[in-house]
Amino acid sequence: MTALLFGIIHTWLVVGFAPLITGVVRLTKARLQGRRGATVLQPYRDLWRLLKKESVVADSASWMFRLAPYGIFVAVWLAATTMPTFTTYMILTPAADLIALVALLATARFFTALAGLDVGTAFGGLGASREMFVASIAEPAMLTVTFSLSLVAHTTSPAAIANFVLGGHVGLQVSFGLALGALVMVAIAENGRIPIDNPATHLELTMVHEAMVLEYSGRHLALLEAAGMTRLLLYMSVIVCLFFPWGLAGPESGPGGLLIGLFAWLGKVLVMAVGLGLFESLIAKMRVFRVADFLGGALLLALLATIFLYVAEAV
Amino acid sequence: MIIGSVLGAFLLLGLLGIIFNRLPQLHALVYAGCMVLCAILVGDGVYHVLHAGREEIPAVVLPFGLPWLKAHFRLDNLSAFFLVVINFPGALTSLFGIGYGAHVPGARRVTPLYPLFLFGMNGVLIADDAFVFLVSWEFMSLSSWLLVLADHTNAEARKAAMVYLVMAAFGTFCLLPAFGLMAGHDGAYGFAQMRLAHLTPLAGGLVVLLALIGAGSKAGLVPLHVWLPLAHPAAPSHVSALMSGVMTKVAVYGLIRILFDLRGDISWKWGFVIMVVGALTAVMGVLYAMFQRDLKTLLAYSTVENVGIIFIALGLAAAFRDHGAMTLSALALVAALYHVVNHALFKTLLFLGSGAVLASTGERRLDRLGGLLNRMPVTGLTFLIGAAAISALPPLNGFVSEWLIFQSLFQGPTVAHWAMRFGVPVVGVAMALAAAFAGTCFVRAAGIVFLGRPRSPEATAAVEVPLSMQLAMAIPAVLCLGLGVFPVMVTAGIATVIEPLVGVQMPAALLGWPWLSPVSPTAGSYSATMVLLTAIGLTLTTVLVVHHWGSRRVRRAPAWDCGHPEQIVNAQYSADSFAQPLRRVFGSVAFGAEETVEMPSPGDLAPARFTLRMIDPVWDGLYAALLWLVNAIADRVNRLQFLTIRRYLLLMFATLIVLLLVVAVRQQ
């Protein structure tokens, strides 16, 4: 029963906090660029405003176009629902492991790319093509990270990996460091952040994600934006849960433990958001065909993480 | 008994088809008959799978075949399982054929051969001696060869049939000595005697190698795959569905029968080899598929990929079994068979979809299609479901089998040898790449064909196909969802089927019913049922929230396209441009892809041209070289035709003396 309750709280928590995190990233970047920047609450207002506007749908669009935003948002939300944030004790924790997480996000991407192709414009196709290109290398990298973690922890479930890390079996392991590096690179690519993609631009030939959703407006765009924000928070939560799970509450934790878990998660995620803003301000965007090297690097990093386990005889 | 009469009925249908060749209603009648017969076989197979272990395994000996052997038939769990896997898609393609079969090129040649093809495939499954197995195998090969050749006015189809015939003959040529080695000196060709035979390690290894080549060439294993993307698309679409979705499964059946039933002691090294070849096949197959411009060729290459994935799991199962990890072996084998079922379903669905598109537009080229979702809603929706399933997206069935294969791969380093320890992660990467590429490949296929604006007048004029064809696509689409949402029931069923082969029953759900957790309670779990229920809940919530607080107004307007919309339909992304980034990264190395752009000089009104050239490295590197070698040898041997009679006599005499010498030496 408690597991169900925690599950429901968690479900709303990830959606509720996602715009805030995006707001923090944007504010950080604005401050670093010497602007005052909008408040951290601005993303909430943006979503609300979009929700209230009418939606303009292209003449050539099929039902796929109108259905896709719901599918995308639900797939991302569902993925976020199954990944632990403040406690591992949730009803849906065993419903999906890291492989399923990759696949759920792939579902969202499948819909996004199809929606990009649906209207039949050059920009939509360009975005869809590039998004699938990025994903074709990012997804295997993420699965390889899962592989190396599962070799150490003997599980693919993020909650169980978190417990393993909390149990102090890991120490200063190189493999974990490499896997973390690979996962961060994947997260940057999958969320369309600099240096892979620029979330702030609409009118640039290097854009990827924004090109696909170019035709969207109104409530459909609101859903897509919300999905993007939730995905960012989701990746941060996964990184926190797998590599820095300290404070994470378990089935036996009392109310105090839960509060600690909640604030620990929030604190870690906020630090990551500021870090992301800092990183994006420091680095320049990459050429599209450099992305293959970048993500190929992530893939090989994850593979090295696996190989290093044999050196350390951790398996 | 039932099976015997059904098989007889298949032959009869074929015969009727030949006799009443001119009858216009013939096509519908033959296909309807095939559908009923397949349905009966499915029912029989399901009955035997459900009653596995509780009854005698039915075995029959019939008084024909080799004089000292007679013909043995037997229906054990594995055969019954494959009976379902093969005849269910068979029934669907027959249903599709009722509306479709009369309109294919060379329909009068296709219809009588179709039941014979089904006969051959079913014969392989119930064979219990090498003779019946090989004869049925050849029956299957030859009837499908004739089906490929049905449109014999087409030069490409003739080339495809030629290559197919050579490869099929080569495959059988390898299987023959494999069975011969297992039968030993006494010529014990019954499977029952083969199970008891003891082979030297060398002979055992040779059997595995020959079986791998023989079955692999039929399944489309790289580098034996060259015939498959030529032959499968050349046949009429419902036959392509059978060849791709079903005949490759007969090959998988043959390999499982030899590796896991007839031979019990395969070294893990062979498992490793099979796994690595499977990984290579998966990656190469999907890379090829991604760059195809023809919808049916794309699907055929995707079959190569899925066969590779199945072989990865089979190799793992063999390696685990040799290592004594029986539960893991069972897990890998269950994963392989799950994928066999899934691929049979969605590949049939996708090929039928391509058949519907072909029937409606007459086009297979991706760049001549587009916007069909509005014009063919049922075909479009079912094709999208098939594409999502083959891309391994939850909650559909493709994801479950790939999840299981990943779970068993992650246990691979249990076999503590450095080749496995380093090989398994690399195979894991290959498998992950294949899965991700498959997603891209099918976004491209579905997106270019069904979404966007129509790229040709034929696509603009497309209409939906008849109801029977729609039904044939809707049933597998629903099953793709069903098999994805209730995976525990499927794995439990398959686990029973393979129990005699591995000796243990794989625990399907260690955490209780809806959670699929095969390895251990903590080692990761997946519950499609919960995922689907939650997804429904979240969708309802989202829709309620958006429609309660948001605006519900929709306005139709011309596409914005960043302010400069193009009216020309060719301004859309095409199939080639969609694949361009990946082609640039992988194509230049793997396929020698060369892009040339001819730009007219300023002021010149000639159109700019873009040409793309790609080669199949396996074809150019291996087969062309082989062909050259054969030609060179033939040239040398050719001289033998122009000798004098005295020299011919000399050759004969020399041969005779050499043979006599051999006999003399052997007798010493």
Add this chain to the structure above:
Amino acid sequence: MPTTQMAYDTAHLIGATVLMMGFALLYQRRVTAVIRTYSFQAMALAAAAAWQAYVQEAPHLYVTALIALVFKGVIVPLALTWLVKRLGMHRTVETALGIGPTMIAGVGLVALSIVLVLPVTAGATSMTRENLALAMSVLLLGLLMMITRRNAVTQVVGFMALENGLILAAVGARGMPFVVEISIAFSVLVAMILFGIFFFRIRERFDSLDLAYLETFRGERQ
């Protein structure tokens, strides 16, 4: 004296950093970035040497660390950057084999060295084994870099990375004599090769060491 586990983990971590820098060298596309990455690798090597000096209580290793830090980590990179700028050399790395394939080959080499080293050193302590595996990987990556990159600078950097691998192996082996001497000798050798190649290249290209030719070449003077 730190605990054995702690010593082991930290050594492993620093060694892996050196190796990662070896990979980063292969990943770079600009010559200046290659030089900077090399500098980081040398600093990581210095850290490895210093840590071993602390763990093994062998003060002479501090000398090695100091050489790595000052000479390889600062002076050589600065000199190289200065030369690259001064000579107006190509700033892009010319590859004989693409970045992706090179890195895949690199991972293969790491796997190979692990497979080779682990059985050979079965009797040694885990710290030595691991250090040897890492050092051999670094060495092979340096060699790979020399083979697959065309620029003279990147070849020199590849050679120096290879040498870093040797030093890493030397500092990891407990009680290895002449470590300091070896590292000094190598450093001198590197310096000689470095300047030898540069003067050779300038002569080869312009038949003179007169910088005026360079300016003409760069289009600054017609």
